Amino acid sequence: xxxxxxxxxxxxxxxxxxxxxxxxxxxxxxxxxxxxxxxxxxxxxxxxxxxxxxxxxxxxxxxxxxxxxxxxxxxxxxxxxxxxxxxxxxxxxxxxxxxxxxxxxxxxxxxxxxxxxxxxxxxxxxxxxxxxxxxxxxxxxxxxxxxxxxxxxxxxxxxxxxxxxxxxxxxxxxxxxxxxxxxxxxxxxxxxxxxxxxxxxxxxxxxxxxxxxxxxxxxxxxxxxxxxxxxxxxxxxxxxxxxxxxxxxxxxxxxxxxxxxxxxxxxxxxxxxxxxxxxxxxxxxxxxxxxxxxxxxxxxxxxxxxxxxxxxxxxxxxxxxxxxxxxxxxxxxxxxxxxxxxxxxxxxxxxxxxxxxxxxxxxxxxxxxxxxxxxxxxxxxxxxxxxxxxxxxxxxxxxxxxxxxxxxxxxxxxxxxxxxxxxxxxxxxxxxxxxxxxxxxxxxxxxxxxxxxxxxxxxxxxxxxxxxxxxxxxxxxxxxxxxxxxxxxxxxxxxxxxxxxxxxxxxxxxxxxxxxxxxxxxxxxxxxxxxxxxxxxxxxxxxxxxxxxxxxxxxxxxxxxxxxxxxxxxxxxxxxxxxxxxxxxxxxxxxxxxxxxxxx
Numbered sequence: 001x002x003x004x005x006x007x008x009x010x011x012x013x014x015x016x017x018x019x020x021x022x023x024x025x026x027x028x029x030x031x032x033x034x035x036x037x038x039x040x041x042x043x044x045x046x047x048x049x050x051x052x053x054x055x056x057x058x059x060x061x062x063x064x065x066x067x068x069x070x071x072x073x074x075x076x077x078x079x080x081x082x083x084x085x086x087x088x089x090x091x092x093x094x095x096x097x098x099x100x101x102x103x104x105x106x107x108x109x110x111x112x113x114x115x116x117x118x119x120x121x122x123x124x125x126x127x128x129x130x131x132x133x134x135x136x137x138x139x140x141x142x143x144x145x146x147x148x149x150x151x152x153x154x155x156x157x158x159x160x161x162x163x164x165x166x167x168x169x170x171x172x173x174x175x176x177x178x179x180x181x182x183x184x185x186x187x188x189x190x191x192x193x194x195x196x197x198x199x200x201x202x203x204x205x206x207x208x209x210x211x212x213x214x215x216x217x218x219x220x221x222x223x224x225x226x227x228x229x230x231x232x233x234x235x236x237x238x239x240x241x242x243x244x245x246x247x248x249x250x251x252x253x254x255x256x257x258x259x260x261x262x263x264x265x266x267x268x269x270x271x272x273x274x275x276x277x278x279x280x281x282x283x284x285x286x287x288x289x290x291x292x293x294x295x296x297x298x299x300x301x302x303x304x305x306x307x308x309x310x311x312x313x314x315x316x317x318x319x320x321x322x323x324x325x326x327x328x329x330x331x332x333x334x335x336x337x338x339x340x341x342x343x344x345x346x347x348x349x350x351x352x353x354x355x356x357x358x359x360x361x362x363x364x365x366x367x368x369x370x371x372x373x374x375x376x377x378x379x380x381x382x383x384x385x386x387x388x389x390x391x392x393x394x395x396x397x398x399x400x401x402x403x404x405x406x407x408x409x410x411x412x413x414x415x416x417x418x419x420x421x422x423x424x425x426x427x428x429x430x431x432x433x434x435x436x437x438x439x440x441x442x443x444x445x446x447x448x449x450x451x452x453x454x455x456x457x458x459x460x461x462x463x464x465x466x467x468x469x470x471x472x473x474x475x476x477x478x479x480x481x482x483x484x485x486x487x488x489x490x491x492x493x494x495x496x497x498x499x500x501x502x503x504x505x506x507x508x509x510x511x512x513x514x515x516x517x518x519x520x521x522x523x524x525x526x527x528x529x530x531x532x533x534x535x536x537x538x539x540x541x542x543x544x545x546x547x548x549x550x551x552x553x554x555x556x557x558x559x560x561x562x563x564x565x566x567x568x569x570x571x572x573x574x575x576x577x578x579x580x581x582x583x584x585x586x587x588x589x590x591x592x593x594x595x596x597x598x599x600x
Contacts, residue, residue, distance in 0.1 A: 006237040008075030008166060011055055011092045019061070020049045021073070022234045023211035026066045033061035033089070046212070046234065060086040071207040075238065076167045078175055079151045083163055083205025093249055095179045099186040104253050104287030105142060107313045108376055108517035110191065111414075111506055112421035113141040114384055117149060117172045118156055119434065119484045120424055126173040126181040132487065137188040139427060139499060140506030144185055145193040145256060147385055149178070153204040154439025156480040158385065159195070160258065161202025161224070161438070165242045175250075182251050191253035193291070194246055198239055198271075199262035200225035203444060222262040231267040236274070243275050247288055254289035254313070260362060261296035270363035272301060276311040289313040291379065297359025302377040303368045310377070311363070314419055317378040319357070320350040321387060324409060325460075327552070328401050334458030344532040344552055351416055351537050351548075352525030354378050372522035375417035375539060382409050384423050385434065392456035392471055393463060394433035394483065396426065400463070404582040405552075407501070407570065411584035412550050414505040415568060417517055417524070417539050425485050427502060428495045435472065437480040445475045508568045512588055516541035528560065536560070547587035551579045564589030 010018045019031050024046025031038045031050050040048035040063075048063075060080075062070040072079060076087035113136050121128035136144070148159030151167040159169065168178045185192045200222045201208070208215045209226075215235050216226035229235050246252050257263075257272070265271045272292075279288055292301055293316045301312045323339045323346035326332050332340035339346055349356055354370030354377065361367045370377075381387075383397050398406045413420045425432060436455070438448055452471050456462065462470070472479045489495070519542050528536035534557050535550035547564060551557045556578040566573065568586040579585050 006234070007241055008073060008077065009089055012051075015053070015055060017052045017055045017089070018049060019052070019063075019073075020047055021063050021211075022046055022215075022238075023048055023063075023065070025213055026211050028066045029211075030064040031061060032064050032070060034059045037064060046214075055089075055092075057089055057091045059089045061089055062086045065211055069210070071210065072164070074164065074208055075241070076151075076164050078170065079164055079167050080170050082170060083151060083153050087167075090175055095176050097179070097183055097251070099183050102186040102251070103285070104289075105189070105191050106287060106518065107289050107419075108514055108520070109510075110143045110289070110419050111141050111509070112143045112145050112193070112379065112419065113424065113427065114145045114147065114381075114421055115424040116147045116158065116385065116434075116483075117169075119480070121487070122484055124156075124172065124484070126177040130181055130184045133185055133188055133190060135490075136427065137190055139503050140510065141422070141427075142189065143191040143193060143253070145421070146195060148195045148197055148258070150196070151205075152202055156477075157438045158389070158436065160197050161204075162197055163202045163204070163206040165196070165238075166245050179250055186251070191289075193254040193256055193289070194250075194252045195256045195258060196242070196246065197258045198228070198242075199259050200228065204440065220264075222259075224262075227262070227264060230263070230265040230271040236267065236271060239271065240274065240278055243279065244282065247279070247283065253287070254291060256291040256293065256316075257312075258293050260292045260294050260301070261298070265363075272363045273305075273311060276309075280307070280309055291316070294359075294362060296362060297355040297357055297370070298362030299355070299359065299368045299370050299373060300361050300363055300366060302370075302373050314377050314379045316384070316421075317350060317354065317380055317418070319355055320347065320378070320380045320418075321383065323347045323350060323356070324382065325387070325397070328405050328409065329397075329460065331460040333461050336460065342532055344535065347412075348527050348532075348535055348537060350378075350380075351412075351418070351535070352527045352539075368522075371525070374517075374520035374522055375524055375541075376419055376517050376520055378418045379421050380413060380416065380418040381421040381423065382413055383426070384421060387459060388423060388434045389436045389483075390455040390459040392459075392461070392466055394435035395463065396430065396433070398426065398429055399431070402582075408550060408552060408582050408584060410502070411505060411568075411570065412535060412548070414502075414509050415513070415548060415584065415586045416537070417513055417520065417541065417546060420509075422502075427499070428490055429498050430485055432483065432486055434483045435479050436474050437476075437483060438474045439480075440475055445473075449473050449475065505568075508586065512567045512586070513546060516543050516546060518542065531557075533557075544591050545589040547589065548584070549579050549587070550584040551581060554581050556580050559585065562589075563587045 029040045029048040040050040073087040077090040078088040118124040150162030151164035152162045290312045292312045323343045326339040327343035524539045526538045533553040537548045539546045559577045564587040571580045571583040
């Protein structure tokens, strides 16, 4: 299936252009382009189509419904005037890619940097973001993950309310600007991933219910909007086409699927399985990786299928973050309430075995225990956009904890075999908040503002001296602009030191950990110490035993026996073979030097 062949404009080899619209609720439909109106032919299963003899690239167009209403193309490739304007007929893929030999990178090499295009730079564009890519590559990051860019309402927003899934957001630049960003990243050896939202459409600018109500289910909505009817073939083809569109037209190296626990599908195969199978079948000449955010902890999405490949490379493991956050902040309300009992013990469990709660089946047929999955099946982070932006003040973790504690957490993040992710700004200890922002008006804006109070309570409550009155209006322009990173003071001594620290950790990871992960298997991790603040974990990996010894206490701790070669230590090993307070050591034992039993 060619990307977008079923949905969106299709340029034919004979110089013609085919436009299609799935509008089963309409009796007639027409294409309006360049001021001319052309009737569309009704086809089977609710489709309308029309062929133009030309390819009027750059023309604005819309579909005219039977009652005269004009609607944009739901598979528009660009919306220059926003969600309520006409669609732009974009030029076929004639972009001059320079990195034509790029074939991606193996999954185990991924070190993620998550960024929001609109606040990553003062300009908030793809072109401006390119300037900072060399610095990220020099630190050692190997993958950029963009928060959602599918066209959403307004001039600013997080992007999780997109309504034109094929169109990059107009405020960030043109489609070719996005391609230049990806090409520039590839030149530096950086993979680029895109966060996509397939569980709902945003509340404004979604015209599909007017002419294709069967696209959605009226009952059992998600927390954000109507549930999508994936069992409908036309709907299914929309999302399969969208996956291929981003990966082919923009050469993304992978996708992160948001909140897949809200994707229900009675069809066969499950849409998530079909997405995975399609990607594996189509992309045989380069490495493409699919990641999920699955709050229901469905390990079935991460297990190898009958063809030997995992449906998805990894899941964002919130439980590592939540337990760690409670351990170092003491915040134990809302989402963090269940982690308040012995949180360090829970952190160790996630490092050794993945999930704390084994969850439920997402796409079936069985639910494997997370300990049976390789460590690389989990993406870990000290914070991401959610855990900063949903806080009452949008404050960052490093601003509220002791620097020595932050250093320890960062060591654990990079020196464990799970895939690490860092949120933008944390590479230089940014003092800028990252808040939730949106660009709505009227009742919808009021509702969004009101919801901020609930989210603040879910993500740590109110810092000392702050209260509900300190939560800013997400729809205020200043809320957006105050979240933009400030790149003007990177040479401050503490920031230079932090950059050197992160660079060293990632280099240790590259040299000693990544080579062990290529064919990592499950049941790899073992908790060595039963003392909660002794984060002593062994991972039995291909080629050797990785031994993390992190001390999350104010007193030195005995390292124990049978350790391999010391490959990292922020502080020297104590005279009595101790790991000092709030510091980490990493050891490595080659396969030939141990009997196969972790901790032996």
